[in-house]
Amino acid sequence: MPRPSRFGRSCWKGISDSCREAATRDLIARRSAVLSGQQPQAVVLGCSDSRIPLTQIFDQDLGELFEVRTVGNVVDAVGMGSIEYALVHLPVRVLIILGHERCGIVEGRRIRR
Numbered sequence: 001m002p003r004p005s006r007f008g009r010s011c012w013k014g015i016s017d018s019c020r021e022a023a024t025r026d027l028i029a030r031r032s033a034v035l036s037g038q039q040p041q042a043v044v045l046g047c048s049d050s051r052i053p054l055t056q057i058f059d060q061d062l063g064e065l066f067e068v069r070t071v072g073n074v075v076d077a078v079g080m081g082s083i084e085y086a087l088v089h090l091p092v093r094v095l096i097i098l099g100h101e102r103c104g105i106v107e108g109r110r111i112r113r
């Protein structure tokens with residue numbers, strides 16, 4: 001088993017043993033449930049910003065959102081291919097494009113002008 005990084009060990013110390021065990025149990029059960037395939041209801045194009053966790057924002061679990069994340073929601077050919085894949089091959093019904101305030105790339109562009 002690979003050793004967790006120093007950052008991972010530091011984060012892990014902040015979680016109590018009982019919470020860690022419950023979270024691990026839930027994650028293992030959920031991962032087992034989605035092993036046979038994903039059935040996301042939505043594609044979400046969101047920013048890569050680490051402060052914008054799409055699954056948590058929409059209160060969803062593993063397998064429930066197909067996420068495409070790029071800096072500033074700027075989509076290139078690879079990102080568009082990912083969105084097209086989801087729309088063609090997965091049972092998604094909604095495409096959500098989620099911008100956010102204080103986006104680093106948007107703020108950076110504004111400062112340079």
Ligand SMILES: [Zn+2]
Pocket residue numbers: 047048049071072073100102103104105
């Ligand atoms: Zn952003």
